[in-house]
Amino acid sequence: MELKATNISFKYPTAKNYLLKDINLTLDNNKIMGLIGDSGSGKSTLCKILSGYVTNYEGAVTFDGKALPNKGFKSIQLIYQHPEKVMNPKWKMEQVLKESWDVPDDILNEFGIQKSWLTRFPQELSGGELQRFSVLRSLNPKTKFLIADEMTTMLDAITQVQILDSVLKVVKQRKMGFLLVSHDMDLVDTICDDKIYLKDINGV
Amino acid sequence: MEKLLDVENVSISFIQYTKGLNQRELKVITDLTLDISEGEILAVLGSSGSGKSLLAHAIFGILPENANLNGKIKYKGKELSQEDKEELRGNEIALIPQSVNFLDPLMKISDQAIGHTENDAEKKEKKIKQREIFEHYNLGPEVDEMYPFQLSGGMARRVLVSTALLSDPKLVVADEPTPGLDEKTVHETLNHFKHMKDNGVGVLLITHDIHAALEIADRIGIFYSGYVIEIAENKDFSGDGENLLHPYTKALYKALPANGFELTKGHQPLHGEIPKGCPYYDRCEMRFDRCRDERPELIDLGNKKVRCFKYEEGAEDGT
Numbered sequence: 082m083e084l085k086a087t088n089i090s091f092k093y094p095t096a097k098n099y100l101l102k103d104i105n106l107t108l109d110n111n112k113i114m115g116l117i118g119d120s121g122s123g124k125s126t127l128c129k130i131l132s133g134y135v136t137n138y139e140g141a142v143t144f145d146g147k148a149l150p151n152k153g154f155k156s157i158q159l160i161y162q163h164p165e166k167v168m169n170p171k172w173k174m175e176q177v178l179k180e181s182w183d184v185p186d187d188i189l190n191e192f193g194i195q196k197s198w199l200t201r202f203p204q205e206l207s208g209g210e211l212q213r214f215s216v217l218r219s220l221n222p223k224t225k226f227l228i229a230d231e232m233t234t235m236l237d238a239i240t241q242v243q244i245l246d247s248v249l250k251v252v253k254q255r256k257m258g259f260l261l262v263s264h265d266m267d268l269v270d271t272i273c274d275d276k277i278y279l280k281d282i283n284g285v
Numbered sequence: 286m287e288k289l290l291d292v293e294n295v296s297i298s299f300i301q302y303t304k305g306l307n308q309r310e311l312k313v314i315t316d317l318t319l320d321i322s323e324g325e326i327l328a329v330l331g332s333s334g335s336g337k338s339l340l341a342h343a344i345f346g347i348l349p350e351n352a353n354l355n356g357k358i359k360y361k362g363k364e365l366s367q368e369d370k371e372e373l374r375g376n377e378i379a380l381i382p383q384s385v386n387f388l389d390p391l392m393k394i395s396d397q398a399i400g401h402t403e404n405d406a407e408k409k410e411k412k413i414k415q416r417e418i419f420e421h422y423n424l425g426p427e428v429d430e431m432y433p434f435q436l437s438g439g440m441a442r443r444v445l446v447s448t449a450l451l452s453d454p455k456l457v458v459a460d461e462p463t464p465g466l467d468e469k470t471v472h473e474t475l476n477h478f479k480h481m482k483d484n485g486v487g488v489l490l491i492t493h494d495i496h497a498a499l500e501i502a503d504r505i506g507i508f509y510s511g512y513v514i515e516i517a518e519n520k521d522f523s524g525d526g527e528n529l530l531h532p533y534t535k536a537l538y539k540a541l542p543a544n545g546f547e548l549t550k551g552h553q554p555l556h557g558e559i560p561k562g563c564p565y566y567d568r569c570e571m572r573f574d575r576c577r578d579e580r581p582e583l584i585d586l587g588n589k590k591v592r593c594f595k596y597e598e599g600a601e602d603g604t
Contacts, residue, residue, distance in 0.1 A: 120467040193552060209332060210552065235464075237332040238495060238540035242548050264468065267542035 082145050082258060084108040084131065084157065084226055089140035091126055100126060103284040104140070106277070110226070110258040113249070115269035117262075118279030124262050127279070128230045131260075132159040144226070158219035162231040164211035168203045174214055175199040182221045192217050192247050209240035216244060220251055226258035234263070245272060286322040288362065289456045289487040290344070293318055295356035296511075297339050297348065310353075311557050314339055315511035315564075317356070318583050318590070321487045323455070326478060327516075328490040328498035331508030332553065337491050338383075341460045344489075345380055346370030360456075375400070379454035383461045385441040388433040395419075395429035398448040415451060422447045422477070439470035446477045456487045463497045475501045495541065504588070507534050510553045510564040513583065516590040530591040533565050563593070571595060 089104040100123040108114055108131075118124040129135040131142060133149035142149055144157060161167055168177050178184055178199075189196075192213045203211060212232065219227060227248070233241040249272065252259045263269055269276050297314040313336040321327045331337040342348045344358060346367050358365050360373060374380070389397055398415050402408040419428060422443045428436075436444060442462065449457055459478065463471045478488050479501050492498055498505050499522055506516045514531050521528035526538040539547040551568035560566060563576040573594055583592045 193550070195552075205555075207332065207335070207553070207555070210555075235493070237493065238537050239549050240332070240552075242540045242546055243550070246548050265542065271542040271546045 082110050082225055083143075084258060085143045086131060087141045087143070089127070089130060089138055089142070091123070091130065091135070091138040094137075099285055101130075101138075101283055101285070104282050106131075106282060108226070108258055108260055110256050112274040113252075113259045113261065113272060115261045115263065115273035115276040116279060117264065117266065117269060117276055120264065122279050123283065124279055125230055128159055128228050128260075128262055132157045132228050134159060154221070154223050156223055156225040157228065158221070158224045158226070159228045159230060160212075160216055160219055160232045162234050164208065164215035165203055167215060168211065170203055173200055173202055174206070177203070177214060178218055181218045184217055188217065188220075188251075191250070193243060209236045209244075212236060212240075212244060213247075216248055220248075222255075224257065226260075227252060228260045228262065230262045231264070232261075233268075234265075241268075286324055288320060288322050289360065290319075290321045290489070291357070291359040291362070292320070292340070292344075293357040293359070295340070295343060295354070295358060297336070297343060297355075298353045299349075300351045300353070309557075312559065313511060313556050315559060316583070317508075317511075317513050319506050319513060319516060321456070321489055323487050324482055324485045325504070326482050326488040326490060326502045328492055328502035328505045329508055329513075330492060330495060330498050330505055332493055335508055335553070336511065336556070337493075337508050338460050341380060341458045341489075341491055344370070344378065344458060345374045376452050377454055378456045378458065379449035379452060381445050381449045381457060381459040381462055383464075385433045385436060385445070387445075390433050392432070393429065394431050394433065394436070394444055398444070398451060400451075411451070415447075418447045418450055419444075438466050439473065442466065442470065442474050443477075446474070450481070454486065456489065457481055458489045458491070460491045461493070462490070463492060463494050471497065495537070507531065507537070509533055510559055511556070512564055512592060513590075514565065514592045516583075518588055521589075530586075530589065530596060531565070531593050532569050532571060536568075 086104055086106040089101055090099055091101040092099040104127065116124060126135060130138050133155055194213055198206060198210060233244060261269060261273055295314060295317040296312065298310050298312040300308050301311050303309050317340060319327060319329065329337055329340065339348065343354055348354060395415060399408065399411045402411060424440065424443055424447065428440070462474050466474065475497060478490065481488055490498065490502060499519060502519055504516055504518055506513045515534050517529055517534060522538055526535045529535045529538055536549040539545050540549060549568065554560060554564060562578045563581055566572055566576050569576065576594060581592050581594050583590050584596050586596065
């Protein structure tokens with residue numbers, strides 16, 4: 082599979098200058114890629130473009146040669162830094178997961194999710210525990226590509242290892258594509274096969 | 286160096302309504318012990334949402350109404366009452382809050398930095414001092430007239446730091462000063478703390494960022510499930526982590542990408558599920574039988590402290 086961005090440019094409607102200019106990028110499921118950039122450099126915007134959440138850009142994004150769908154399930158899933166912002170605060174965790182798919186028990190175990198957490202509300206769990214749910218929710222069987230935008234930045238080192246270890250197992254098993262976006266060079270060097278610096282491909 | 290702050294066996298719990306009029310007591314901090322001297326930086330390292338900011342609120346006496354505070358907080362050897370805290374805060378003890386959200390959005394920067402004044406003479410005097418300190422932190426005269434929303438992330442941080450220093454505090458408590466800043470600004474902020482330390486100020490750095498803690502702190506207190514489980518020296522976080530004492534601290538150190546990215550199973554017990562014995566019992570590799578029911582106290586080993594039976598005098602090796 083191939084996720085391809087051709088001549089992507091983006092600027093905010095009110096801004097004078099382009100944030101992203103003429104970005105060309107090809108990602109596949111053979112290599113785990115790392116994307117590195119300073120804060121404010123447009124990493125997150127690029128992620129949103131690649132996953133189809135920002136659509137007012139110039140250029141084209143294709144997945145296996147086809148344009149990204151604008152309705153239905155998105156086979157390119159995006160995971161944010163703050164899990165508490167992507168969950169309905171009035172839903173219990175069970176319902177949050179179910180919105181995406183029925184997760185089998187063995188995968189719940191693999192991600193270290195306790196049965197008792199399922200009946201809690203998001204605010205009753207810590208960031209690390211919520212991020213496990215957020216990741217698992219995005220691992221719907223229809224997901225082909227995962228973009229992790231600073232997914233573990235707010236977590237302690239131990240939880241970071243646990244979550245990435247579990248995700249990478251699933252990614253390898255299902256032969257999914259994975260893009261890790263981070264500012265942590267050590268982390269990128271540890272888990273990625275190759276890395277891209279945003280400033281090298283951004284023509285601003 | 287004189288001891289500034291002594292926090293002894295502090296616990297904080299909240300009264301919560303569960304269903305109808307039923308209440309329950311939720312313990313968030315069970316046992317927090319630490320001390321800090323003049324010219325020292327002590328970091329308290331804990332994961333986000335673990336309740337470590339409450340420590341700062343307890344020191345300043347700004348906990349919410351439904352909170353219960355037990356244990357002793359001593360400043361220069363004297364136990365602090367709520368009145369003492371109100372007297373000391375903003376004078377000898379200053380807080381650097383997490384973000385500009387703690388500033389008044391409708392008040393000019395210089396006015397809120399100066400704060401309340403009795404008369405014009407005092408205001409003038411304080412204004413001169415404020416200008417001096419702002420200048421020192423590279424904040425030009427135009428900043429005085431700005432409103433909080435006009436500040437960039439790095440500038441905002443410099444405003445908060447210099448405002449805290451206006452009263453010549455002996456002790457500065459910084460609550461999560463690094464998130465949301467780019468690397469250069471983080472570095473700059475941490476340098477401010479080093480600078481304070483060099484001037485003999487004690488700095489209590491509350492953070493979840495182990496890199497920030499290791500960059501500047503002299504000692505690091507590890508906060509786990511409502512307990513301080515170890516206070517280690519900065520130099521112990523080196524090599525294989527063989528000088529670290531508590532198994533959790535070792536695991537945390539080895540989980541860093543640069544030190545092996547080693548996997549450790551398990552999770553911290555949630556608030557309200559904290560076990561009777563050692564909070565780390567479920568995950569510990571070298572636990573004794575007694576750890577399940579008995580809670581270890583923080584053992585004083587000179588410069589370091591650890592909460593583990595293994596380091597008790599006369600403890601046998603193995604289980």
